[in-house]
Amino acid sequence: DAGITQSPRHKVTETGTPVTLRCHQTENHRYMYWYRQDPGHGLRLIHYSYGVKDTDKGEVSDGYSVSRSKTEDFLLTLESATSSQTSVYFCAISDGPTDTQYFGPGTRLTVL
Amino acid sequence: AQSVTQPDIHITVSEGASLELRCNYSYGATPYLFWYVQSPGQGLQLLLKYFSGDTLVQGIKGFEAEFKRSQSSFNLRKPSVHWSDAAEYFCAANGGATNKLIFGTGTLLAVQP
Numbered sequence: 001d002a003g004i005t006q007s008p009r010h011k012v013t014e015t016g017t018p019v020t021l022r023c024h025q026t027e028n029h030r031y032m033y034w035y036r037q038d039p040g041h042g043l044r045l046i047h048y049s050y051g052v053k054d055t056d057k058g059e060v061s062d063g064y065s066v067s068r069s070k071t072e073d074f075l076l077t078l079e080s081a082t083s084s085q086t087s088v089y090f091c092a093i094s095d096g097p098t099d100t101q102y103f104g105p106g107t108r109l110t111v112l
Numbered sequence: 113a114q115s116v117t118q119p120d121i122h123i124t125v126s127e128g129a130s131l132e133l134r135c136n137y138s139y140g141a142t143p144y145l146f147w148y149v150q151s152p153g154q155g156l157q158l159l160l161k162y163f164s165g166d167t168l169v170q171g172i173k174g175f176e177a178e179f180k181r182s183q184s185s186f187n188l189r190k191p192s193v194h195w196s197d198a199a200e201y202f203c204a205a206n207g208g209a210t211n212k213l214i215f216g217t218g219t220l221l222a223v224q225p
Contacts, residue, residue: 033213040217041217042202042215042216042217042218043156043202043204043215044215045212045213048212058212059212090155090156092213097206097211097212098144098206098207098211100146100158100161101213102158103148103155103156103157104155105154105155106154106155
């Protein structure tokens with residue numbers, strides 16, 4: 001398995017609070033991704049990074065921001081969490097934009 | 113728009129029976145194609161992928177998939193299902209101008225004893 005960890009694994013928070021999720025890799029892959037998984041929608045791309053400090057938006061980026069200051073870490077921030085952001089969040093990594101993506105174990109976020 | 117369709121939301125098969133999970137894609141050109149499996153509470157694990165070449169692709173856990181350009185399909189198969197195969201299966205495609213991985217909505221497989 002690819003060396004990908006996510007923290008925290010579970011989080012319950014209240015509407016309006018900021019939340020940061022962390023993805024850490026030990027594979028030195030250039031690309032990192034954040035997805036959310038919701039029933040009936042599969043996985044949808046939130047943001048991705050193609051290098052340190054290089055990021056771009058995905059399909060469902062509203063309400064989310066990301067940062068990547070080191071190759072190994074990719075942070076996802078919800079500036080002011082809403083109940084619609086209750087979801088399971090997955091990080092993924094790959095060598096290139098069309099290469100196989102390897103997924104982390106996920107973070108279950110509940111916004112009350 | 114680029115899309116991946118998994119027509120079957122839920123499938124139940126008996127242990128030992130054969131399995132076929134359907135996947136269709138809509139892209140301007142042939143994308144790279146993937147099948148992932150997700151066990152409850154787990155992340156996604158790659159089963160197999162198709163980039164080019166032989167249209168019958170072998171994967172892990174005894175799975176295979178066949179790429180059919182004429183039908184824009186990439187169906188996943190297994191000759192004999194085991195109870196441990198119960199999971200959710202996702203088809204995904206990557207290619208075209210966006211170079212982003214697009215997922216189908218998944219097929220949940222239940223295995224009856």
